Amino acid sequence: MxxxxxxxxxxxxxxxxxxxxxxxxxxxxxxxxxxxxxxxxxxxxxxxxxxxxxxxxxxxxxxxxxxxxxxxxxxxxxxxxxxxxxxxxxxxxxxxxxxxxxxxxxxxxxxxxxxxxxxxxxxxxxxxxxxxxxxxxxxxxxxxxALPSMVGMDLAREVTTRRAYRWTAGKPELLGDELTLDARVWRHRGDRPSVVAIDFGLKYNIARCLERVGFEVLVVPAETDASAILATAPDGLFLSNGPGDPEPVVYGVRTVKDLLGRLPIFGICLGNQILGLALGGRTYKLKFGHRGANQPVKNLKTGKVEITSQNHGFAVDMDSLGTDAVEVTHINLNDNTVEGIRHRRLPAFSVQYHPEASPGPHDAAYLFDQFRAMMKTK
CATH class of the missing domain: 3.50.30.20 (Carbamoyl-phosphate synthase small subunit, N-terminal domain)
Structure with a gap:
């Protein structure tokens, strides 16, 4: 046709x-x-x-x-x-x-x-x-x-889950109509460390990877606030990938600001941008974005180059990050854009690329183990 x-x-x-x-x-x-x-x-x-x-x-x-x-x-x-x-x-x-x-x-x-x-x-x-x-x-x-521009568009609100769910044995398990959860509701299956994953557009394989390294995973809607998250008594906070412009996701930025220093935090893709905004940085739209399974990224701490899977159209502005508090940990070797950041004193880090990619490179799978190592021993 x-x-x-x-x-x-x-x-x-x-x-x-x-x-x-x-x-x-x-x-x-x-x-x-x-x-x-x-x-x-x-x-x-x-x-x-x-x-x-x-x-x-x-x-x-x-x-x-x-x-x-x-x-x-x-x-x-x-x-x-x-x-x-x-x-x-x-x-x-x-x-x-x-x-x-x-x-x-x-x-x-x-x-x-x-x-x-x-x-x-x-x-x-x-x-x-x-x-x-x-x-x-x-x-x-x-x-x-006449179509709306991607700049200024909050798509995370459209793709997020409407109900909290537990990720169990490789699939979601809905927990209820309201986010009135505490540790007794969802952590009764063992003594593994728990992580709350804020769903800005969560890929299933991220939840699989979090489960693989030993977490009990609770996925919550994007607009869940800090008090509701703390009520579940988590050991860590994960910020998911997602679509659209990160700057309109003000509710997510506010939640991360409220939880900085109170929980270990790990973010991927949109989660990286939201953490960057919460740390006082800015974001901007890339000319044509990074989408594919072969993007070279340099780990500035180890000097190693990782071949990564990526899917994003926005990036964190390196010059907007205060170097006293925030360190750039990874850069893209094609265009030198920010691919990873961490707080120098607080337990918070993120990457722009997708370490969970499937199918795709597995060079960055260590990041989930790094997040697991930030938890209290259990």
């Missing part, structure tokens, strides 16, 4: 839908990973974005019920060069087209993803519309320019 993608600057790309008729809008970004499209599709950090895969052939191993990072597809649309309609994999339970169509997500192929990626790299991530019904480039351009 014929379709057309038009960017806010007027650049247009003919393509065709492999999921049926439809229309989608959002910010167009690209991901350089060769595999992992199901994890990409279900990553809440992609909320509000239309994702282009730079690897040309997509769909060849289908999808399954296990390789998901949340309870639903999060992307606004999925853009590929060539869709493979006949998956061949013993774990596959469904084709990619049926998976997308089943959740009313538009998928398009036959698009010049190489040209689109080069255009975004030169001009920056842009708002756009894909349609199978409106094929007029001028009409689509006007509509694309």
């Amino acid at each position: 014929q379709a057309r993608l038009t960017l806010e600057d007027g650049r247009t790309f003919p393509c065709r839908s492999f999921t049926g008729p439809g229309e989608a809008s959002g910010e167009v970004v690209f991901n350089t990973s060769m595999t992992g499209y199901q994890e990409v599709l279900t990553d809440p950090s992609y909320s509000g974005q239309m994702v282009t895969m730079t690897y040309p052939l997509v769909g060849n191993y289908g999808v399954n019920d296990e390789d998901v990072e949340s309870g639903r597809i999060q992307v606004a649309a999925f853009l590929v060069k060539e869709y493979q309609p006949f998956p061949s994999n013993y774990r596959s339970t469904q084709s990619l087209a049926d998976y997308l169509a089943g959740q009313n997500i538009l998928g398009v192929e036959g698009l010049d993803t190489r040209a689109l990626t080069r255009h975004i790299r030169n001009g920056g991530a842009m708002r756009a519309i894909i349609s199978t019904t409106d094929l007029d480039p001028e009409s689509l351009k006007r509509r694309a320019n």
Whole structure:
């Protein structure tokens, strides 16, 4: 089915839908990973974005019920060069087209993803519309320019869990309608250290990694305040990844400020940006973001280079951090942006990349052990 993608600057790309008729809008970004499209599709950090895969052939191993990072597809649309309609994999339970169509997500192929990626790299991530019904480039351009900007958009509020849940044996277990929890409610299963994970768009594999290193994990909604968190008597606080601009997430920043020095804190991706804001820093939007499984990051303490998986469009401003209290621990070797920070005196640290990535590099898995070592011995 014929379709057309038009960017806010007027650049247009003919393509065709492999999921049926439809229309989608959002910010167009690209991901350089060769595999992992199901994890990409279900990553809440992609909320509000239309994702282009730079690897040309997509769909060849289908999808399954296990390789998901949340309870639903999060992307606004999925853009590929060539869709493979006949998956061949013993774990596959469904084709990619049926998976997308089943959740009313538009998928398009036959698009010049190489040209689109080069255009975004030169001009920056842009708002756009894909349609199978409106094929007029001028009409689509006007509509694309009317879309809201990602800057100033609080998407964490949209993707967060509505109810607290315990992460148990690799899956969520809902605990109730209200966050009126204490240690007796959710820590009765053992004497492992407990961590409260604030869900700004939590990927399931982060919860799996926290559980793997020995934590009991309680996941709470993004707007949970410090008093409610302290009422659960946790041993640590985790700040999750998530979509959108970190600066409008003022409730999360306020909670972290209230808990600094009271609990060990570890943040990933949006959690890194929120910690940076809580420590007095600023954030800014990157030109086209970092999305893929091969970003080189240097650990400034060890001098080692880690190959990392990343998915973010904003970053912490290095110059805004007071060096007396905050130390930059990691930098991106492609553009020297901040990839990790820590407080010099308080037990709080974070990274911009994804140490839990699956599939992807495992160079940074040590960070979960580092967080576990900050807890009281149990």
